[in-house]
Each structure stands twice: as C-alpha cells, then as structure tokens.
Amino acid sequence: MRALRILVPAAVASGLLLTGCAGDPASEDSADAPASDGEVTLYAGRDEALIAPLIEQFTDETGIEVEVRYAGTSELTALLLEEGDRSPADVFLSQDAGALGAIADAGLTSPIPAELAETIPAGLTSQDDSWIGVTGRARVIAYDGDVLEADQVPTSVLDLVDPEWAGRVGFPPGNASFQSFVTALRVLEGEQAAEDWAADMAANDPVLTESNGATLDLVNAGELDLALINHYYWYQRAAELGEDAMRAQLAFLPGDPGGIVNVTGAAILTGGAGDPDALALVEYLVSPAGQQYFVEQTFEYPLLPGVEAPSGLPALETLVNPGLDLSDLDSVAETQEMLVRVGLL
The missing domain is CATH 3.40.190.10 (Periplasmic binding protein-like II)
Known part of the structure; x- marks a missing residue:
C-alpha cells in the first residue's frame, strides 16, 4: 500500500491548549463546579487491551485515577439507558457515533465546552456538542x-x-x-x-x-x-x-x-457534569498525545488537525460520505x- 499524507479539514479553534491536565479545566469558571478529587469513572466500549495503556498514560501524566468498566459499546449503551441519572459513570467512550447519539437523545450527556468541541472538524463530531469525536x-x-x-x-x-x-x-x-x-x-x-x-x-x-x-x-x-x-x-x-x-x-x-467513516467518541455524562477530572480525561483523548497514541497503537484516523494518520491509509476526506450526518446514526435501536x-x- 502506498503511503499517503492525511489532509483533514482545518477547523481548529484558537486559544485552547490541550494539555490533558486537570489544573485548568473550563468548568473551573463556575462557582458551582465540583473540585477535583483526582478520580473519574469511565465506561469504555472499546477493547481493554487497546485502551488500558492510554488510560495508564493519562494517569501517569495527570495523577487522575480512572476506574474503568469495559464492555461492548452496545452493552454499555443499554446499561446507561437503564441506569439513567443514577449511573456512576462520568465519561462514556464509545466505539461508534450511533451509541453516543442514543444516550444524548436520552438526556444523559453534559455539553462539551465549546472551545474543546471546536478543535474537532465539523462532520466528525456532534453538531450540538453533546459528545466529541475521538478517532475515525x-x-x-x-x-x-x-x-x-x-x-x-x-x-x-x-x-x-x-x-x-x-x-x-x-x-x-x-x-x-x-x-x-x-x-x-x-x-x-x-x-x-x-x-x-x-x-x-x-x-x-x-x-x-x-x-x-x-x-x-x-x-x-x-x-x-x-x-x-x-x-x-x-x-x-x-x-x-x-x-x-x-x-x-x-x-x-x-x-x-x-x-x-464512523468515529469513536466520548461524552461527559450527567454524573460528570462540571467535573474537572472528567473534562481532563476527554481533553486528553483529543490532545496531540492522545491522538498520537491512537495513530501508533490502534492505526485509526486522528481527528485533531495537524496529527498525521498512519501511513498507507487513503486521505480521510476521500472517504467521508458527504450525504451522511453522523448525528443520524442515533437510531441504532x-x-x-x-x-x-x-x-x-
């Protein structure tokens, strides 16, 4: 296969430095925001062997401990819909956009801060900032x-x-x-x-x-x-x-x-609303360090502009179907x- 350079549409918001650290989350602007307790609970609908090293890397760099529940995306989506606002999860990492749309439709997500959401090009993330695209x-x-x-x-x-x-x-x-x-x-x-x-x-x-x-x-x-x-x-x-x-x-x-081209993505759940640790984890997934991990370890397309895709892949924009809005994949049921x-x- 011939190596190709990835060209992702430029849609990067200025002024946001994604460090993956919990020291300066956007939610700290709110007087009612909870303080960091150094812990976050993640429901991960992706294979543990792929994701666990990245979670360990996040903890090493931020000091935030992550309690992870691994299962299939479909299984965790059903669980979240059953648990509703009682879910102990702060963040959901999904294998596809449809599952994220389903939990967003059920009112179980908290908006991604605009300055973070805008780092991912339109068409590869949610339209209403209910979740953020991570990989393609x-x-x-x-x-x-x-x-x-x-x-x-x-x-x-x-x-x-x-x-x-x-x-x-x-x-x-x-x-x-x-x-x-x-x-x-x-x-x-x-x-x-x-x-x-x-x-x-x-x-x-x-x-x-x-x-x-x-x-x-x-x-x-x-x-x-x-x-x-x-x-x-x-x-x-x-x-x-x-x-x-x-x-x-x-x-x-x-x-x-x-x-x-579907995307994996992450949502901050209602239980993690305003939690700086939950935000830090989502920030890290779409930071240069997090995106490079996915390139090198899972061979997926990075969605953050400026991070090159694995060699040998066709350019992402040659594969995206312009007639498909990923938000329409929420009718998976x-x-x-x-x-x-x-x-x-």
Whole structure:
C-alpha cells in the first residue's frame, strides 16, 4: 500500500491548549463546579487491551485515577439507558457515533465546552456538542488475496447479496460498528432498501461472527473470501504478523454506504457534569498525545488537525460520505429491531 499524507479539514479553534491536565479545566469558571478529587469513572466500549495503556498514560501524566468498566459499546449503551441519572459513570467512550447519539437523545450527556468541541472538524463530531469525536475508522471489505484479485472485489456492499457471493461473506451482526453501518444504509438508501438488503443478505448464507477481528482472521486463514470490518483491524494484524503474512487484503469503498467513516467518541455524562477530572480525561483523548497514541497503537484516523494518520491509509476526506450526518446514526435501536426481523440477530 502506498503511503499517503492525511489532509483533514482545518477547523481548529484558537486559544485552547490541550494539555490533558486537570489544573485548568473550563468548568473551573463556575462557582458551582465540583473540585477535583483526582478520580473519574469511565465506561469504555472499546477493547481493554487497546485502551488500558492510554488510560495508564493519562494517569501517569495527570495523577487522575480512572476506574474503568469495559464492555461492548452496545452493552454499555443499554446499561446507561437503564441506569439513567443514577449511573456512576462520568465519561462514556464509545466505539461508534450511533451509541453516543442514543444516550444524548436520552438526556444523559453534559455539553462539551465549546472551545474543546471546536478543535474537532465539523462532520466528525456532534453538531450540538453533546459528545466529541475521538478517532475515525473506515468501513472496508477485507478479501482473500489468494482467491480474488483486487478488481474482482465488489465496489459496493449492495452487490454482496448476489448469488455469486453466497456463503462467502462474513460479518459480526452484534457489533456496534456493523449496526452503525446498517443504520447509515437506512439513512442513505431509505428504510425499505436497507431492510431488503439485510433480508437478502440473511438469505445469502452469510458467515456470522462475534467480532471484526475474528472475521478478519477467517479471511487471513483462507476460510472466508470477504469480510465487512473496520480498516484498522487489518493494520493491527499486519503489525503483529508482518504484512507479508497477510493473506487478507483491503478494499476501501469511497462514496459507498458500506465504506462510511464512523468515529469513536466520548461524552461527559450527567454524573460528570462540571467535573474537572472528567473534562481532563476527554481533553486528553483529543490532545496531540492522545491522538498520537491512537495513530501508533490502534492505526485509526486522528481527528485533531495537524496529527498525521498512519501511513498507507487513503486521505480521510476521500472517504467521508458527504450525504451522511453522523448525528443520524442515533437510531441504532431501530436497526437492531430490523436485524432481528430479518434473522441476522
């Protein structure tokens, strides 16, 4: 793959220095703001092996201890909706925008300070500052490079329902990123077209898996021809195994509903409103240090302008679908109901 320099739209607010420290949070301007107690509770809908080193790095640099509850994004979203204002969590780190929109719609978030929210370009974060985008991840097709040439791979997920691909496509239907993709399909193509696609896919004998990583591993082992995953799983495996050991290859899908750029993101919950420690954690996630961690360790797109993406990735703006507003991914509950109707969940 050819190394490309990432060019992210410039939309940086001046005057905000993201240090990741708790000593100068914006909330201290309020006389009613709670004082720092040096602790924050995080619900993390991302893999512990990926996130725990970053949390440790944050604690080492700020002295703020983080109590973390790890689980899937969908599971934590359901838990937050059940707990409501009684949740012990101060911050929610989500695998996708849809889950963040769902908890924001339920009134469970506290606004991100404008000077922080504006550091992330519009279109890659919430419109109302209810949450902030942290990293970008492109939806891709992973394919068996020993079986298929690049020009034989479908250029649209809409083609995967063709009989040619029966029993040859895999994906994790319970994964939050997959469900957000289907939500995007509903938004971009319409409700009926999305349900028809899901029903046709269910009838095309797909290989259903538990995770993106497990799906990619099937392709890399020669047990599956095509997989719907996020791009960074390939780069993580390539870093572990070496690119020469990667039988699986990637096809990006610019402009296609199956090639959307979704984001991970963070929200300060109502329980963390005004808490300088909660704000410091969110600040750190989108600080240069936090963004560089994601580039080097998870191979995701940084969203903070000025931080370069991992080499080999297409420029982010070539993949973003201009017809999709990430705020519209909040109807993931309706997507889950549809996936149940067609037999994919």
